[in-house]
Amino acid sequence: ETGVTQSPTHLIKTRGQQVTLRCSSQSGHNTVSWYQQALGQGPQFIFQYYREEENGRGNFPPRFSGLQFPNYSSELNVNALELDDSALYLCASSLEGGGAYNEQFFGPGTRLTVL
């Protein structure tokens, strides 16, 4: 157990809808990263939040957005859902926004299905 929690566990939406996924980071961690993992693939970096500011972004369109709160928990919002957004969404917490020893601790993920 990493101490990172995510909710909900599973979610089914239809195309065009909006979704919000939530993540609580491990105690003491001030950095949260979000990853998308399509079936049979490795995780792909969406973005990272450090002390409530976006701190790096991967190759995802602007309809993927996020927030980090003062308690370092985080949300991932996806607007105008597309079928290809169906995936496992993972959040990971870490200390100090990256650096040479960026060990990240992952939550169990949210499985999103878009119909």
Next chain:
Amino acid sequence: SQQGEEDPQALSIQEGENATMNCSYKTSINNLQWYRQNSGRGLVHLILIRSNEREKHSGRLRVTLDTSKKSSSLLITASRAADTASYFCATDAGAQKLVFGQGTRLTINP
């Protein structure tokens, strides 16, 4: 896009045998990490090796890193049924993100 390439994509061995997985990457890195994932659930961090290290051990795990060849290997000795999972390498190039490979699916047969 994914930087790491794991090899093989799938590996099936008998319990008690050793399992070796390889990872290649493309750019300079600060460190390389190996993760395990059971049945599409969350990732479990196994081991981190820094760019100035060549070999690291943790229990039954042995990781090597060759920065001149941009490659790493993960050896699991004396495999157990509980080791059945997908294994991913992830590189940290200092850009606030981990770049994962596509993983190796390891099956340990009793």
